[in-house]
Amino acid sequence: MLKKMLKNLLPVLAIFGAVFALSPNVAQALEGHHLVIQVNDNDPAKMNLALNNAANVDAYYKEKGEEVTIEIITYGPGLNMLVAGKSPVADRIASFEQNFDNISFQACNNTKTKMEKKSGKTVALLSQANITPSGVIRLSERQEQGWTYIRP
Numbered sequence: 725m726l727k728k729m730l731k732n733l734l735p736v737l738a739i740f741g742a743v744f745a746l747s748p749n750v751a752q753a754l755e756g757h758h759l760v761i762q763v764n765d766n767d768p769a770k771m772n773l774a775l776n777n778a779a780n781v782d783a784y785y786k787e788k789g790e791e792v793t794i795e796i797i798t799y800g801p802g803l804n805m806l807v808a809g810k811s812p813v814a815d816r817i818a819s820f821e822q823n824f825d826n827i828s829f830q831a832c833n834n835t836k837t838k839m840e841k842k843s844g845k846t847v848a849l850l851s852q853a854n855i856t857p858s859g860v861i862r863l864s865e866r867q868e869q870g871w872t873y874i875r876p
Contacts, residue, residue: 756791757781758871762863766801768812773876774805775816778827792826795866799832799859803839806831806853814850821852828852832859 759781761774778794785792798805805811806829820827831853839847849855856862867873 756793757785758866758869759792759794760863760866760871760873761794761796762859762873762875763796763798763802763805764800764859766804770876771802771805771811771813772816774874775813775820777874777876778820779824782824782827794824794827795830795862795871796827797830797832797856797859797862797866798853799835803831803835803859805829806849807839808848808850811850817850817852828854830854830856830859830862832856832862834858 759778761777763771763774774796778796781794782792796805805813806817808814811817817829820829829850829852831849833855834857836847836849836855863873
């Protein structure tokens with residue numbers, strides 16, 4: 725009976741192994757570390773904490789000789805982190821652009837569109853901002869891909 729169960733289970737295990745081997749999570753684990761940081765509050769202290777977290781993680785892995793990719797994703801009130809003329813951390817973000825090629829900033833287009841509709845004006849973003857259709861979806865997809873999620 726045990727032999728028959730194992731015989732029936734082997735094809736299932738083979739399929740599971742193939743899916744696991746091709747999984748994006750496994751592929752990413754082989755390519756280094758991946759971290760996504762959420763900013764959804766218009767709070768300078770939390771924005772600075774997110775930047776501190778990113779810089780500290782980068783320093784940690786560089787000291788170990790390991791690669792890390794970090795995305796700071798902003799949406800809702802947190803989009804103000806990347807709004808030109810409003811960002812309380814604009815100077816730090818400019819510094820990050822010069823000092824970190826592995827840290828990027830993502831701005832939620834849904835939030836940007838709502839801000840523009842409410843104000844009746846175009847919302848200009850910092851040059852370091854990359855627009856993503858939805859900050860929440862970007863976070864979700866990164867987590868599905870195996871990225872580590874941080875919310876300061």
